Amino acid sequence: AQSVTQPDIHITVSEGASLELRCNYSYGATPYLFWYVQSPGQGLQLLLKYFSGDTLVQGIKGFEAEFKRSQSSFNLRKPSVHWSDAAEYFCAVGAGGGGNKLTFGTGTQLKVEL
Amino acid sequence: SQTIHQWPATLVQPVGSPLSLECTVEGTSNPNLYWYRQAAGRGLQLLFYSVGIGQISSEVPQNLSASRPQDRQFILSSKKLLLSDSGFYLCAWTGRTYEQYFGPGTRLTVT
Numbered sequence: 309a310q311s312v313t314q315p316d317i318h319i320t321v322s323e324g325a326s327l328e329l330r331c332n333y334s335y336g337a338t339p340y341l342f343w344y345v346q347s348p349g350q351g352l353q354l355l356l357k358y359f360s361g362d363t364l365v366q367g368i369k370g371f372e373a374e375f376k377r378s379q380s381s382f383n384l385r386k387p388s389v390h391w392s393d394a395a396e397y398f399c400a401v402g403a404g405g406g407g408n409k410l411t412f413g414t415g416t417q418l419k420v421e422l
Numbered sequence: 423s424q425t426i427h428q429w430p431a432t433l434v435q436p437v438g439s440p441l442s443l444e445c446t447v448e449g450t451s452n453p454n455l456y457w458y459r460q461a462a463g464r465g466l467q468l469l470f471y472s473v474g475i476g477q478i479s480s481e482v483p484q485n486l487s488a489s490r491p492q493d494r495q496f497i498l499s500s501k502k503l504l505l506s507d508s509g510f511y512l513c514a515w516t517g518r519t520y521e522q523y524f525g526p527g528t529r530l531t532v533t
Contacts, residue, residue, distance in 0.1 A: 340519075340520045342520075342521060342522075344524075349510075349527070349529070350526060350527065351512055351524035351525050351526045351527050352466075352512065352514075352524040353524070354521060354522075354523065357520075357521050359519075359520075398465065398466070402520030406473070406479070407454055407471045407473055407479060408454055408516050408519070408520045408522075409456075409468060409471060410468075410520060410522055412465050412466045413465060414464065414465040415465050
């Protein structure tokens with residue numbers, strides 16, 4: 309079965325600094341990969357997705373992610389963080405089977421210092 | 423465009439009381455529908471999913487049940503709530519691809 313690991317539970321960055329959130333997945337074939345963001349008390353919003361093709365994908369709010377098959381990783385990046393980026397970020401993998409289910413990581417809580 | 427609604431937004435219920443949470447989707451047909459629970463400080467746990475009317479798959483044994491009486495309606499229920507049922511409940515839908523779109527959630531507190 310597929311799995312997702314987000315090794316960083318909390319990350320703190322200064323506003324204007326660059327950001328990288330780590331995500332590692334376990335799956336035998338090419339997975340479908342996603343990053344979601346959740347603000348407190350709200351639902352999850354899709355930031356970006358990778359299905360195939362170009363391994364560097366662009367998303368909303370200035371985020372990007374790079375699929376690295378050799379490292380089984382799909383790290384999320386942003387060159388310059390804004391205070392409004394403070395939220396929880398979830399990586400997810402979809403990997404076959406019925407129902408188009410996703411497996412989510414446990415999330416990374418991002419704090420932005422002003 | 424597609425929209426997903428959940429209600430109520432918040433709910434406080436005593437232990438042993440029944441539960442009914444509703445999720446509806448607009449602007450699409452025959453979606454896959456999902457119920458997740460998010461406990462405080464934890465990730466998302468898939469509870470149920472449905473690929474069509476009356477078709478429910480349960481992912482974990484629990485005190486909850488789900489039903490899909492209409493194409494774009496998904497209901498989460500319980501006959502008797504437990505303290506452990508407290509959490510943030512999220513409904514999501516997807517079309518023919520894997521990308522899921524989430525509703526605003528329901529905060530359930532069982533007292």
